[in-house]
Amino acid sequence: MTAEDTRSYDVVVIGAGPVGENVADRTTAAGLSTVIVESELVGGECSYWACEPSKALLRPALLRAEVARVPGVQAGGAPLDVDAVLAHRDRMAAHWDDDGQVEWLRTAGVDLQRGxxxxxxxxxxxxxxxGGGTVHLLARHAVAVCTGSTAALPALPGLAGLRPWTSREATSATKPPGRLVVVGAGVVAAEMATAWQALGSQVVLLARGNRLLPQLEPFAGELVAERLREAGADLRFGVTVSSAVRMGGGVGVLLSDGGRLTADEILFATGRAPRTGDLGLETVGLAPGDWLTTDDTFTVTAVQGDWLYAAGDVNRRALLTHQGKYQARIAGAVIAARASGTPLDTAPWGTHAGTADLAAVPQVVFTDPEIASVGLTTAEARRTGRHVDVVDYDLGHVAGALQHDPGYRGRARALIDPDRRTVVGCHFAGPGVAELLHSATVAIAGEIPLERLWHAVPPFPTISEVWLRLLETYRDQRAAL
Known part of the structure; x- marks a missing residue:
């Protein structure tokens, strides 16, 4: 080891996606010298292969679907301009060029080490x-692992030769495949089936279980499945892929029920795995390839000394970009506090506690219809033995929803703690419901009593009027007991 290839910093961050960038931003702002290490594009999965490009593909599809249901709008059923949609996707992914993100690091005072x-x-x-060399970075206070996750592929023979799509190929493809097999039932599967069916592909979706979006309320998956079928997609439940082979310009697929399919491409959207297989975890007593377990300060619990942190997907607490950035802000504050000798505030909802990961994780699924969810689901409440009152309301009865579509199909569900009289879960399905989610998140994170929520008056005619209808329905349910 020579002096010129060894550098010391207060903080070393591995991974320059949104999570790593936020950790580095917070530690640098606290006066700690920080370097961030990245082997691919600065900006990470979200910017180039996930959130940004996927939503760019989905937004035109969802808008066309909604416009097609508005009376008097004749263009709603017109096919999408595929070239224009893909060009928009390319712009939103910055044409896979990270110069802008690198410049942001420079202006924030964060050093970048490629590799x-x-x-x-x-x-x-x-x-x-x-260039083939090695740079040794020494951290005086902390190392933060923010390497995210990657697609988890099934153990099928000949997988390398199959060259399947993962979420990366699905969001960066340069043209719609004529026929696309989507394997999976979660968010990536549902969103990519929605996007590529709208862009002209014939989608066949294969799900091991009996419904879409199994981690959410059942009505969410039911409504999305209904719309996908109306759009022309072929949905098959209770089936898996036994084998698949690349042949010529396409893919041959054998199903567990004996059926066979041919397609141009096959997308496996069957889960995520941590990017920790080649991270040197064994040098600090951890197993390569494992998720990194942390406490609520995002300190890795199995490593002594309070120097190793893990934020974002890699800790498996909430595999969502916005939650990862939330974790990063807390981790950065924890690192800064420990470096200065300041006591930590780790009480629930404290400055240095990731309480929202346990109680108020918001998620939007950008399908037709949109799905918005935060807090407990009814299945989680049942599994954990938590007593809740469940309140349902048909969103099609809200005047604001009818402005979207006279035949609006949607549903709202609130889960209420009857003892504390606070909302602990909220779930919406329907066009335009994504914008309802932050109010639900605030209600849960703020533990706002129902008595106070009555004074939060929703404007008429908007979909947010559903808040009043849920409260009224709950009042009437309680009165009928």
Whole structure:
């Protein structure tokens, strides 16, 4: 080791996606010298292969679907301009160029080290650079692992030769496949089936279970399945892929029920795995390839010394970009406090506690219709033995919803703690419901009593009037007991 290839910082961050960027921003703002290590594009999965490009593909599809249901709008049923949609997607992914993100790091005062970073013992990171050298980074206070997750592929024979799509290929493809097989029932499967069916592909979706979006309220998956079928997609439940092979320009698929399919491409949207397989975890006593378990300060619990942190997908607490950024802000504050000797505030909802990961995780699924969810589901309440009152309301009875579509199909559900009289879960399905979610998140995170929510008057005619209808329905349910 020579002096010129060894550098010392207060903080070393591995991974320059939104999570790593937020950790680095907070520690730099606190006066700690920080370097961030990235082997691919600065900006990470969200910017180039997930959130930004996927929503760019979905927004035209959802808008066309909604416009087609508005009386008097003749263009609603017109096919999408595929080239224009893909060009918009390319712009939203910055044409897979990270110059803008690199410039942001520079202006924020964060150093960037290109290359693949691996832990090399306590507070040490070795970076294999693109030029073939090695840079050794020494952290005086903290190393933060923000490497995210990658697609988890099934154990099928000949997978390498199959060259299947994962979420990356699905969001960056340069043209719609004529026929696309989507394997999975979760968010990626539902969203990509929605997007590519609208862009002209014939989608066949294969689900192991009996419904879409199984982690959400059942009505969510039912409504999305209904719309996908109306759009022409073929949905098959209770079936898996036994084998698949690339042949010529397409893919041959054998199903567990004996059926066979041919397609141009096959997308596996069957879960996520942590990006920790080549991270040097063994040098600090951890197992390569594992998720990194943390406490609510995002300190890795299995490593002594309070120097190793994990934020974002890699800790498996909430695999969502916005939650990862939330975790990053807290982790950055924790690192700064420990570096200055300041006591931590780890009480629930405290400055240094990731309480929202346990109680108020918001998620939007950008399908037709949109799905918006935060807090407990009825299945989670049942599984954990928590007593809740469930309140349902048909969104099609809200005047604001009818302005979207006279035949509006949607549903709202609130879960209420009857003892504390606070909302602990909220779930919406229907066009335009994504914008309802933050109010629900505020109600849950703020633990706002129902008596106070009565004074939050929703404007008429908007979909947000459903809040009043849920309260009225709950009042009437209670009165009938």
């Amino acid at each position: 693949h970073g691996r832990l090399d013992g306590p507070r040490r990171v070795a970076v294999s650079t693109p």
